[in-house]
Amino acid sequence: MLGRYVAIAFCVIAICAPLAFAQEARPPDPQAPPTPTGVVTKQPKLLQAVAPEYPPDALKAGKTADVKVRIRIDATGVVLGVDVTQKVGDGFDEAAIAAAMQYVFDPAEIDGKPAPITVETVIHFVIEETPEPDPLPIPPVGNNPQVNTGPPNHAGNDKLPVTIEGVVVERGTRRKMPGVIVSIVELGLDAVTAEDGSFYFHGVTEGKYRILAVEDKSERLLREVTLQKREKIEVRLWMRPKGGNPYETVVEGEREVLEVTRRTLQRQQLTSIPGTFGDPIRVIQTMPGMQRAPFGLGLLLVRGSNPDDTGIFVNGHEVPSLFHFLGGPSIFNVEMLESLDLYPGGFPARFGRKHGGAVALELRPTKSDGVHGSAKVDFIDAGGYVRAPLTKNLSFAFAGRRSYIDAFLGFVLPDPPAGGQRIVTPVYYDFATRFDYNLHEEGRASLFAIGSSDTLRVVDQDPDSAVSTDLSTAIKFFRVIGGYERSLGGDMKLSLSPAWGRDTITFTGAQAEAAGPFTSISIVNSSLSYRARIAGRPHPKVALDTGLDILSRITKYDALIPVNDNLINAQGVDIPPSRLFRGASTLGIGAYADVGIDVNKRLKLIPSLRLDTYILDGAQRASIDPRMVARWAYDKELTLKAYVGEFSQPPQPEALDKRFGNPDVGIEHATHMGVGYEWKPDRLWSVDSEIYYVRRRNLVVFSQDVVMNDDGTFSAVNFLNEGRRDSFGFEILVKREISEHAFGWLSYTFSNAHQKQHPDSEWLKTGFDQPHVLNAVASWKPGRNWELGARFQLASGRPDTPIIGATYDADDGGYDPVRGALRSVRTPLFTQLDVRAEKMWLYDTWSLGLYIDIINVTNATNVEATQYDYRYRESAPVTGFPILPTLGLRGTW
């Protein structure tokens, strides 16, 4: 039978010279003293080679090639990088690099210890004529296994029974590890563990074997096993993560590029950045485009926008930015998050109703990989996380936290006077739970719920005083988000997600001896939203993300407060409280589409369109927002990008209230535009830079105008669409991806943001304008299970208005300041260095971490504001955090 031509490519590894060291390689001298000599005592050995993919055009043309490559190998045998030393073209160079990057080596040794090294080799591409294969031979018996044709986690002759099987788990967390290469060294058999960490070797006969497990984020593991005749053994391989930190280490995910700029933080980064309290929103503040928030608050100040102009979306559903007491910890437990994306401008159309920026929190699916959890304790609160399978297809996770400030506050507060009482009970807690159900071919369903509560009760009564206090506040937040995902075939995916939420804010104030409140406020906000999304690649050159975005929100106000909106000169007037009921409703229906078109290999155009219609407190509004992004790949390392687009944001429905607002208020608009580049010179380093301009108009601003009605009465205007806020700037992010020992980034933003309230007003700097903001973040794992981190912040001061005098107000006994030019000065430059150290102890089934996080380790005095004496003659700075250490303990299993 005539044979057929097949293309094969193979390589011959030739260890030419250890280029990383000056000395010539020579065998070790057994008589030599054990002093470091820098001599290669063991050459690296190729354990796993991957055949390169033959370039199709070259194969058609019958071309062959030899590609010389230089391979950098780390001390564990993992390939760090590959360079072609003599390029041959026709796609051979790229194919050779791609293959060599997947090699796994038994590492070289220097002075008897594993060490990094660089080797050279040649990968040959040849075309051979091969005969038709003979029928499969009868499976042999004994140590002559055939190449497995089954799943990757099976090796050996799969016609024979499994004699060695096992599972690879991570030490400290018991996480079952997929993608680990498990080899029987003596037989040259390789298996790659499955999602559940399992591997199987078929047909291995009795004998002593060494099992080697290799994975790039873990230390190599070599274990000897003995297999008796007719025996099957099971092994459990515990792999120790490199650097001792059981958390994954990734900086930025790969993108399906349907936006111009997205900056992603993975969950493990959210816990280890000094000075951020493990709070995901605060970590985002270290990215470019973000202004520094005063007093360490978690405000999102994106490219000169107001905090309310940036949306926070959890699985696509907008939520308020919620923190516990006084802008304290975020209610979002990091363990429940998979990733956090910041879109500082030109964001995709699937995020709507905001014209500042977008922050997208993606929730972490639960896994059926056993019971896992973590717990954390510090001085103020304690919390935990657990996840577990309930059935084969159903799994759940739960996270919770509660403060115990109230438990010890009584010890530090002064005792109440005799016959009086003093109670201060601040309590906060939050919880989150998630259920995932695997429907296999029918998709995956999930249900997520999150809630938080902050309550404060203050009672202060002195029998000798006419004044007493009984004050209660409560802020509660609750959301339920459902999700269903399934494949639509090919590369398309359908996501459906309903959500329901209820937020309440209550306040009551009374004298301690009073029977009921003197004043009270209750705000209840109920929301119902629904998202339907279809995303994927309907065509090899087209990526699509389209869907519906529906939001319904009803807010009810019930207040017992002094209301003076009918008084003309209300200053100083003692108005008794009266009951006030108000309500506001929003219905928003949005449809969007982002379409990524690969015009050619280099140019990608992403036209987008978002249509929104609203019914705001009975008034109809609509917006149409077209956008366009272009990305042009100059080469594999450098991509240029540009964008322009319209963004719209509805006013708060309260602004349309017939009594306290203006029913004629309309939609706010903004135009985003910018150009930039992304440069990725190698696997570890990247640079992302952009120049932007944002023009915001029709902003809703407060107005003191009053208009006369037809009947001669007057009405307050309250709000108008007259505001403008423009900003432009430059930002750059230089980032080192996470490797075995380090990660970090340097971000710098230059910006100019200015605004005017009304058309005839003067342009002013915005209240948060900061021309220069620099953030440097670094994390280093020196070994012995230590992780050290530092964050340095440098930012221009915020605009301030000088006070140049004062006038005594003889009608109220106080002084009124005389201001200089508005926002004509700045607070001093802000600098702060935060550090963090964590020591982990790894046990087989759990790990323990002790950390200290020190904010402002140099105790720098940073001025956040200025306070004045009663007649504005003397001033003193209001400073930010002094040096503030926090000690904490966390365990993970």
Add this chain to the structure above:
Amino acid sequence: MRALAMLALFAGACGTFEEPSIVLDLRVIAMRTDVGDSTPTKADQVLDVDLTEEPQVGDLLAQLKETDVTAWVADPGGPESRLVWSMTLCLPDDEGRCDRTMPHIEFGAGEIDDPDTSTSFQRPFAKILPTDSQTGQTIVAMLLREIRENPVNALGGVDLMIELRIGRSADPRENDLYAAKKLRIAPRIPLERAPNTNPNISGIETAVNGLAAVPGFASGGGQSIRCSDPNYQFAKATVSPGDAVTLFPNEASETRENYAVPGLDGNTIVLEESVSYQWLGTYGSWSDETTGGGHDLLGNQSLLGSDWTAPFIGGRDFLDVSLWMIQRDERFGVTPIETCITVVP
């Protein structure tokens, strides 16, 4: 963790400034307007005008009344010095000073002796005389401007501003202090609207350490007396260092008026005045700088009185301490009382 941070923050924000209730140097204590010649005196004016059309200048001029403006000042810490002052009637700018780009008039100026060493009361005092052609025309111009530019505020009453500028005669004028007081001129809308009567007290009760009254205390009848007054020096009210002296104002009858104002919706709103008290002294300390006034958000309405604690005076034989109580209603009505207590070991 965050709460600790915030506590640390607030701790770092505490400044050490002068105590507002202790008068250390040149300071305007109070200003008062007395409109017309009625008794009790009025703090503002109500005119009979029809705002549906622009009022006639002659109608306005005919109704405007003469207004006395008095300022109480103190200068305890500085060198003995005469004080130079001036008063201007104007419309305020955004910073609470006279907007000199709009109609305004300086209606009084002069010098007074050092108010703390003079044996007689030394107070800046001037009259606003609408019968004076320039003054009258200026007031009318200001009223008409407000009626045209801001009809709602005109409906509630046009608040003209009286700006007092005062400084030591030997000092550069840029060191002058400024004080401001509003003079409201309102239309009689609704018809029940009446001028505001300046508040008053019938006397101040005292108690030393919660027991007996201060012997010789001079404000029992609600009258002022000065430490440098020879009569006081002849018969002093004395307390010991560290004594807590309770001062409690007895309000005169009808001090808290019911008054009617127009609402934006055209209806009449009837309110009852609240009255507040500001307490100042040259030495010692006060339990409350201000008392009385409206309700806070919890429903508390503080007591009217305040406790003054006498200072320790070192090796001195005695220390004369000036005390002020400034009574205010919520419609710019003011009555200041000045008195003196002597601390003796």
